[in-house]
Amino acid sequence: MGEYSTRLVSEGLWQEVTAVPRAGSATLAAIAYYSQDLLKLKKGDTLVCDASEPTIKSGGTRAALLLKLHHKGVKIYNQDTLHAKVACIGSFALVGSANASNNSQDNMVEAAVLSQDSGLRAQVLSLIAQLAKPENLLSTELLIELTKIPVEQRKYPNKSAKPNVSLKGTSVAWWCSTSPMSDKRYEADTTLRAKAAKKLEKRDDLEPDDLDFIRYTPRHRIAQVIKPGDRVILSHASKSGVARTAKVQPPAAVVHVERGTESVLVYVKPINDGANPMPFGKFRHVTQTFAGRGLTFKSNRILNADEYSKLAAVF
Missing domain, CATH: 3.10.590 (ph1033 like fold)
Structure with a gap:
């Protein structure tokens, strides 16, 4: 693997993810909490997330967003034991710590490996395929019901300012x-x-x-x-x-x-x-x-x- 095909990303993680060329291929992701569409999902993409009632109620995953993505043609699956944060985007595999949320983007120090290693990408695809079980596919009716759950927005404790993180030597x-x-x-x-x-x-x-x-x-x-x-x-x-x-x-x-x-x-x-x-x-x-x-x-x-x-x- 070359120095540009596999790297660790931290500062500006989500900006770099959105810059990955997709070349018309579908994005497949298994991300536990999905409250902001930071992957810019489109028709034909697949998302596995925790869309259980407790998670929807806490605001960890946003039901209205899932319904919107569903109407765009994104296949959405519920897996209430999910804690993984992985995705296949174009020729890249993403394996990291970040949920798709404003808190992740703005306040948290995240890290992820972004790689074009074909073996790693195949493993991520296999994991997502095993999680995307037909019986867990969310229908329009189920998603509408999820939007009716009252949300008690999670309150995060006050934390120190997010530090600047520089991964020197990880050139692109x-x-x-x-x-x-x-x-x-x-x-x-x-x-x-x-x-x-x-x-x-x-x-x-x-x-x-x-x-x-x-x-x-x-x-x-x-x-x-x-x-x-x-x-x-x-x-x-x-x-x-x-x-x-x-x-x-x-x-x-x-x-x-x-x-x-x-x-x-x-x-x-x-x-x-x-x-x-x-x-x-x-x-x-x-x-x-x-x-x-x-x-x-x-x-x-x-x-x-x-x-x-x-x-x-x-x-």
């Missing part, structure tokens, strides 16, 4: 796509760029002229989880939305992330000096046998270890 590889920034936007980010410049000037290992930056909105899924140490292969279209103007930049390392209220600036440094950009059309022709359909001049996603090593070798 990204395929990123950009288009030109407007003059107005560039001007609006002047203060944020100046703030970043002061920090970067103190770095003896960096030359400012060697750096470039990528700008995201704070709500962009990559902006929420990208960090120094990650690697980037960037497709930049000089004319927004026009493939023939796109060029793929050689691999770069993320050296700094400056976060503001309206923008997130990701500073990158080329990994191999002297490597030249490549027209997207040529790049796609060379890589189409192994890069998959999800790699377009407008897409943004995580690259697994095999993809990254092969794409980087093109340069």
